[in-house]
């Protein structure tokens with residue numbers, strides 16, 4: 001089942017020069033292809049839409065502040081079961097709970113600064129791809 005997903009390498013990944021390491025893990029998965037890639041700063045409006053499901057939660061404001069603290073790398077990745085697959089590569093939200101071998105498990109310690117976002121379902125992927133790469137959907 002070929003799918004497309006939106007991946008964001010968060011500002012901590014860019015600041016810590018982990019972009020190549022993380023993209024390398026995605027690139028090495030058989031048959032997956034990066035079809036868009038851009039370093040960009042995210043504006044408030046984009047972040048509000050992207051994280052709308054978390055509005056009102058205690059971590060929402062600091063999350064938006066963190067996500068605007070520096071540029072992110074936005075990617076579109078296509079391939080076999082890529083939505084579930086990138087979530088597996090990333091590991092669970094809390095990097096301390098994430099197994100070594102996963103991106104968050106190998107490089108993170110702080111829940112907020114967990115290096116990577118990846119769409120969590122086909123519906124989220126469709127919405128997020130439209131938001132970040134309008135015209136490509």
Ligand code: RTP
Pocket residue numbers: 059063092093111112113114116117118119120
């Ligand atoms: P993401 O949306 O970024 O791919 O991560 P996720 O699905 O694993 O986690 P989610 O529950 O959607 O939360 C979005 C992001 O908010 C930050 N967060 N901070 N308690 C906290 O301080 C807290 N909880 C979540 C993380 O950056 C998380 O990835």
Ligand code: MG
Pocket residue numbers: 120
């Ligand atoms: Mg999420």
